[in-house]
Amino acid sequence: DAKTTQPTSMDCAEGRAANLPCNHSTISGNEYVYWYRQIHSQGPQYIIHGLKNNETNEMASLIITEDRKSSTLILPHATLRDTAVYYCIVRVGGNKLVFGAGTILRVKS
Amino acid sequence: GAVVSQHPSRVICKSGTSVKIECRSLDFQATTMFWYRQFPKQSLMLMATSNEGSKATYEQGVEKDKFLINHASLTLSTLTVTSAHPEDSSFYICPGALSLGLEGLDTIYFGEGSWLTVV
Numbered sequence A: 001d002a003k004t005t006q007p008t009s010m011d012c013a014e015g016r017a018a019n020l021p022c023n024h025s026t027i028s029g030n031e032y033v034y035w036y037r038q039i040h041s042q043g044p045q046y047i048i049h050g051l052k053n054n055e056t057n058e059m060a061s062l063i064i065t066e067d068r069k070s071s072t073l074i075l076p077h078a079t080l081r082d083t084a085v086y087y088c089i090v091r092v093g094g095n096k097l098v099f100g101a102g103t104i105l106r107v108k109s
Numbered sequence B: 001g002a003v004v005s006q007h008p009s010r011v012i013c014k015s016g017t018s019v020k021i022e023c024r025s026l027d028f029q030a031t032t033m034f035w036y037r038q039f040p041k042q043s044l045m046l047m048a049t050s051n052e053g054s055k056a057t058y059e060q061g062v063e064k065d066k067f068l069i070n071h072a073s074l075t076l077s078t079l080t081v082t083s084a085h086p087e088d089s090s091f092y093i094c095p096g097a098l099s100l101g102l103e104g105l106d107t108i109y110f111g112e113g114s115w116l117t118v119v
Helices: none
Strands: A009-013 A018-023 A031-038 A045-050 A061-064 A070-075 A084-092 A103-108 B004-007 B010-013 B019-025 B032-038 B045-051 B067-073 B076-081 B090-093 B096-102 B105-109 B114-118
Touching (some): A031 A061, A070 A084
Antiparallel strands (some): A031 A084
8 A cells, every 4th residue: 555645733713714634746646545543542533544535524524636646635724623644545445554654634713 | 334342442451462342333234344454554454354154364474273253143243363463553444335235336335444453
């Protein structure tokens, strides 16, 4: 599975959109982009995944560039409860999830 | 999303004893379950992958005789930490994979995990 690169940390004002970038320049054609988050002391929570097209669900939007070498997770209206570590993972369906260091998102009032 | 339940959520055991952690998928059949552990301020590290009815596949560096994994059914997997030592104290979590039936695509759902403290 391809490796991902994410910023170590980001801050976001409460109520504003949080845009979390992820680089995956070595992604292959059959690898999906998954996003999870982990709030302190809890298990990771699935957020969204995509292959080529942009995706949106009740939690977030996922924007994948046309060349698929990078993506952005968007939390449209961040709240204090969105403070967490966000993991961007690329994987082929059926394979294991390999977690990197992720991005620490701090939402501030 | 799919629900995975883990028990116990917190356990304290004495050094040298064994402790079992159960992982159940409550509303889906998890053909594959994974076991991860996470030390403080570190990321999740995969320990092993288990498929129902077959032996678990362990990651490099994980002692299979120390961390016994049994995937007895499509909804239950157990991890037994044998002869536990203080350095085994960690957060253990077992997500289950829910197949979406599209070219092998699946989504992996996590429960709340188990905190093990060995004293």
